Amino acid sequence: MRRFWLLFVAGTLFAGVGCSSSSDTKKKANKDSSTENRESSLAAYLDKPIDANSCKELLQNYIASLPEAKALKLKKAVAGLKESLTSIPALSLKPDAEFLISEEFVLADAIYLEENLLLREVEKNLQLSKLAPELRAKKAFEWVCRQVYIKNRPLQASMAAPAHITLQSGCGMPWDRSYTFLALLRHLDLEGFLLAPPELNKTMFLSGNAPNPASKSGPAPSSAPKVAPIWGVGVLIGKDMLIFDSQTGTQVMLAGGQPAKIQDLKKDGELVSRIIEPKRPFTLTSDQVRQSVPFIAAPLSSLAARMKFLDEDLKHELSLHRDVVAAMTKLKDAGFEPQIWNVPGDPANFCHLIQLLAINPPILDQIRSQVIPMEAFPRVFFTLESEQARGGPLKIFSNGFLKMHFNMDGNPEADPPIVQGLFRGSLNDTINKLLKLKDTAEAERQIIQKDPNLEKEVFKWCEAANQAYAALSRAERSNDASAKALAQGNIEQIFKASGRAMSLVSRVVFTMTSKDALYYVAMAVHEKAERLSLRALAEPGKISAALIKDAWKDSVDWWSRYLNYSVGGNELGNAAREAHANKLKEQATQLAESK
Numbered sequence: 001m002r003r004f005w006l007l008f009v010a011g012t013l014f015a016g017v018g019c020s021s022s023s024d025t026k027k028k029a030n031k032d033s034s035t036e037n038r039e040s041s042l043a044a045y046l047d048k049p050i051d052a053n054s055c056k057e058l059l060q061n062y063i064a065s066l067p068e069a070k071a072l073k074l075k076k077a078v079a080g081l082k083e084s085l086t087s088i089p090a091l092s093l094k095p096d097a098e099f100l101i102s103e104e105f106v107l108a109d110a111i112y113l114e115e116n117l118l119l120r121e122v123e124k125n126l127q128l129s130k131l132a133p134e135l136r137a138k139k140a141f142e143w144v145c146r147q148v149y150i151k152n153r154p155l156q157a158s159m160a161a162p163a164h165i166t167l168q169s170g171c172g173m174p175w176d177r178s179y180t181f182l183a184l185l186r187h188l189d190l191e192g193f194l195l196a197p198p199e200l201n202k203t204m205f206l207s208g209n210a211p212n213p214a215s216k217s218g219p220a221p222s223s224a225p226k227v228a229p230i231w232g233v234g235v236l237i238g239k240d241m242l243i244f245d246s247q248t249g250t251q252v253m254l255a256g257g258q259p260a261k262i263q264d265l266k267k268d269g270e271l272v273s274r275i276i277e278p279k280r281p282f283t284l285t286s287d288q289v290r291q292s293v294p295f296i297a298a299p300l301s302s303l304a305a306r307m308k309f310l311d312e313d314l315k316h317e318l319s320l321h322r323d324v325v326a327a328m329t330k331l332k333d334a335g336f337e338p339q340i341w342n343v344p345g346d347p348a349n350f351c352h353l354i355q356l357l358a359i360n361p362p363i364l365d366q367i368r369s370q371v372i373p374m375e376a377f378p379r380v381f382f383t384l385e386s387e388q389a390r391g392g393p394l395k396i397f398s399n400g401f402l403k404m405h406f407n408m409d410g411n412p413e414a415d416p417p418i419v420q421g422l423f424r425g426s427l428n429d430t431i432n433k434l435l436k437l438k439d440t441a442e443a444e445r446q447i448i449q450k451d452p453n454l455e456k457e458v459f460k461w462c463e464a465a466n467q468a469y470a471a472l473s474r475a476e477r478s479n480d481a482s483a484k485a486l487a488q489g490n491i492e493q494i495f496k497a498s499g500r501a502m503s504l505v506s507r508v509v510f511t512m513t514s515k516d517a518l519y520y521v522a523m524a525v526h527e528k529a530e531r532l533s534l535r536a537l538a539e540p541g542k543i544s545a546a547l548i549k550d551a552w553k554d555s556v557d558w559w560s561r562y563l564n565y566s567v568g569g570n571e572l573g574n575a576a577r578e579a580h581a582n583k584l585k586e587q588a589t590q591l592a593e594s595k
Contacts, residue, residue: 070313074103074306075103077306077309080305081100082101082305085101088340091340093344096342099300099304103306105306108358111162111354111358112299115162116183120318122424123188125423125424126531126534127534127535128534130538131537133190133237134237137235139534140181140184141244143530145177145249145250146249146526148172148176148177149579149580152173159175159348160350161176162357165368166180168417169367169405170371170577171577174246178232181246182194190235190236192235193294193331194233195233196229196293196341197287197288197292198293200228200295200341201295201339201341202343205348207226226282228282230246230297231275231280231289231292232252234294236330243261243262243265245278265292269286275289276289293336293337295341296327296331296338296341297340297341299353300352303321372401376508378455380458380504381394381458381501383466385466385470386465388469389469393501393505397509400509400512400513401512403417404417404418404516405419427531434520437513437517441510441513442510444506448507449507454507458500458504464494468487468491468494471490472484472487472488518561519577526555526558526584526588529548529555532548533548536548548591549594553592556589559582559588562581
């Protein structure tokens with residue numbers, strides 16, 4: 001419950017709110033507030049159940065009622081970063097520099113906080129802290145790539161999503177994996193960097209004849225758009241940079257089985273050939289791989305002075321701050337040139353993407369929509385010639401999937417979306433909830449499935465709707481008020497009689513929900529086996545090999561149930577996810593049969 005309320009605090013308190021910490025505001029707040037409020041910090045509220053009405057007031061009081069000592073500390077953090085920025089050209093341009101040294105929390109900070117609240121739960125549940133840094137990085141990357149299978153989305157929404165959105169979606173682009181892994185590494189006390197050729201420091205995320213993601217007027221024609229070749233992530237362990245390939249979801253290894261390091265790219269032709277072999281959403285040449293270097297790539301909120309202050313005030317519980325100066329120093333000490341990927345005017349690189357989503361929410365809606373299996377939307381509704389007519393069935397269809405993954409209502413008293421159970425709380429509880437959801441959806445589907453005439457009746461309903469909208473269109477063109485009123489009345493009556501159409505939508509939603517629930521049950525069972533195996537690594541001798549094998553056999557069984565589930569037709573198709581499930585089943589099979 002604690003973390004759920006924290007999640008809501010981050011998602012709503014900042015929303016649309018500028019939380020000023022100017023000296024005049026502080027003086028007034030300090031004068032009017034009690035001693036207890038003046039001496040309190042946000043940390044004092046973390047364990048309290050906060051209702052929706054008090055959330056906005058809580059954060060405003062936190063900022064406005066800072067004790068003088070803390071207000072001075074915030075100003076000191078701002079002054080320190082302001083001085084450092086003079087030697088960091090990639091962050092010193094006016095818009096970015098102003099954002100970084102501002103004492104005012106904004107909506108982008110809220111999105112960033114929400115991301116870290118979920119990642120903190122992930123870090124606690126994974127329990128990787130006892131592992132050596134190399135193994136910690138490997139297991140964290142494998143976890144991210146298990147949760148996020150590769151699924152393409154429209155170019156207008158192709159920039160990386162915040163980690164909490166990617167994880168709840170369960171799918172994304174290769175750079176979504178990279179961003180999420182980089183964000184998780186911060187919670188694991190590991191330094192992560194994007195790997196790309198040197199020209200990245202002059203390359204926008206989207207270039208060529210590509211749509212501008214910051215534009216609200218829709219995509220421009222795109223004959224040959226290009227995406228920046230950010231092909232992997234490097235993790236700095238001491239002075240060694242380990243390599244992780246976001247497309248394949250694997251740590252890059254040498255032919256002899258040892259972990260590859262970035263220096264190996266310059267001298268191992270076979271290694272480079274293996275990296276460029278997979279198909280990627282961008283062109284990647286052998287020269288680009290050989291020349292690849294690490295880049296610092298982090299949301300501006302994570303680098304801001306106010307976030308450093310908040311992180312310290314929360315005793316680093318949420319790992320909110322990325323010390324860019326320290327990261328640059330570590331790169332230099334390891335023999336790398338410190339570079340930050342932040343091309344001026346690029347709204348979609350990792351520094352700016354959260355700010356972009358804050359000012360252009362429809363992009364976030366497009367990213368969320370990747371969980372909607374549009375291939376399963378009943379084709380009969382595409383016979384509707386009016387988008388308005390099609391919108392009703394489509395909205396009901398879409399909401400059925402969105403609510404399984406996201407809190408679409410912003411209601412703090414509602415249960416968290418069921419998919420979040422994979423990242424917080426008990427996996428056993430999540431499995432039980434998913435199985436209950438599956439059984440309920442299956443029962444409802446079977447009731448509707450018994451109706452043999454449903455599709456024919458819905459087709460007739462669509463024909464009637466087309467006729468009514470055509471009549472409305474004619475009346476509007478002829479400016480005939482009485483005909484227009486009659487047509488509008490007919491449309492209203494048609495939609496009052498749309499129960500059969502909604503039954504068809506519901507049948508597909510129930511079918512797909514059953515399959516979705518099975519997928520996440522299989523994933524949860526797989527994670528139980530992974531965690532048991534990790535415990536065996538961290539606590540040798542305490543977990544029997546037989547127990548671990550049985551856990552992997554359970555994983556194989558549930559992946560088989562998911563992959564074999566079929567109710568009929570192509571309405572269940574999700575080729576990318578099923579390929580991912582097959583891969584995980586193969587891994588589980590190997591581990592279940594290993595000696």
